């Protein structure tokens with residue numbers, strides 16, 4: 001077994017730890033930092049339930065090693081709300097009923113914010129959103145309300 | 161997953177040295193192929209050399225009449241690059257068709273070449289566009305780079321630093337993706353260059369291949385109609401739940417025509 005020391009920022013909080021080099025970022029977030037909003041839904045890098053932002057980019061945290069993240073800024077689903085006030089994208093998912101069981105939702109919301117940022121200032125169409133959500137699987141909703149939520153959330157983000 | 165030591169060099173020279181010093185070292189680029197494979201214990205390494213800290217590998221630029229892409233250029237950057245869209249739009253289209261957005265945010269073109277997955281898109285980009293792989297010690301022509309299923313002609317410890325593409329007169333990309341994995345069931349890169357026409361197919365056999373009959377027909381008449389009547393043999397085509405050899409052979413013809421249409425649109 002080999003270890004590595006890392007210091008990074010998660011949701012604005014400085015975190016330092018010594019981890020087995022094999023530790024995946026998602027397991028670091030869930031088991032070391034005890035933030036369990038980020039989910040694991042597959043072992044093939046396909047489902048997107050583990051999506052978080054690393055230095056502002058959405059990535060699948062099951063497919064990065066924690067030891068790669070020295071100095072990185074990580075944002076997880078827990079980092080979005082301000083106290084009791086939901087992030088506009090979370091609010092849009094609630095308002096548009098963009099979830100059923102909720103398993104995919106943390107990853108969906110993190111991806112949705114990535115989409116809103118990527119298309120900032122441009123019109124977000126249903127086609128674009130469906131294409132941009134290809135890395136996030138949902139087994140409940142049929143996606144329809146998720147797509148509506150993303151479009152509404154992106155609009156609210158640009159207004160706010 | 162098997163245990164490994166982790167290294168993060170900041171220069172190519174340092175990475176080469178680390179690889180040389182290890183009995184079983186491997187590069188880590190985007191990790192989109194390597195990490196899932198390691199999770200399943202289908203790959204392992206005593207030492208993982210993370211290339212992500214090497215700034216000199218993160219570039220996309222025009223060099224005279226070539227487009228050069230560094231080993232850390234990610235699919236999303238290739239897809240979005242104004243230089244790529246202007247000089248080889250088909251390459252931007254290929255990059256935009258890889259996997260999903262999160263995979264494109266991490267995965268690199270060169271990592272895909274090194275992995276040599278039979279269903280990967282980038283091998284068809286390299287061979288179709290007649291690119292040259294640049295390593296820390298030599299340049300390898302597209303036609304000499306792949307060596308069958310998951311095999312390349314890279315030597316142990318050799319690092320790919322980038323790929324250089326001549327600018328084609330016209331090129332087109334067409335992909336028929338497996339909707340679950342997003343990998344190609346069959347995909348084709350067609351390019352018309354000063355040196356002739358190239359047609360490269362991925363997803364259909366154990367490794368990327370060219371189709372000389374199509375190249376000859378397109379050299380005479382660069383239009384989709386020129387491919388009418390050219391039969392592709394199902395011999396050696398992949399047979400899996402996504403498609404049998406006859407289906408794939410047919411699909412190659414359809415994708416080749418669409419690639420030519422994309423090139424001439």
Ligand SMILES: Cc1cc2nc3c(=O)[nH]c(=O)nc-3n(C[C@@H](O)[C@@H](O)[C@H](O)COP(=O)(O)OP(=O)(O)OC[C@H]3O[C@@H](n4cnc5c(N)ncnc54)[C@H](O)[C@@H]3O)c2cc1C
Pocket residue numbers: 044045046186187188189190191192193194195196211231257258259260263266267268269270271272274275279280281282318319320321341342343344
């Ligand atoms: C859900 C999903 C969908 C995907 N869909 C597609 C698709 O549609 N099309 C497609 O083509 N691919 C697809 N992929 C594969 C994707 O992993 C590759 O496209 C990716 O670009 C591989 O590059 P990487 O940088 O992630 O390589 P890594 O995983 O980091 O490395 C792959 C291999 O190459 C070696 N390597 C990497 N860089 C170098 C270098 N510079 N020098 C020497 N050796 C090196 C590594 O040691 C390793 O053996 C998909 C992957 C996933 C997880």
Ligand code: FES
Pocket residue numbers: 039040041042043044045046047048049050051060061062063
């Ligand atoms: S857990 Fe499924 S993509 Fe990460």
Ligand code: FES
Pocket residue numbers: 098099100101102103104105137138139140141
């Ligand atoms: S709401 Fe259940 S998986 Fe998406």
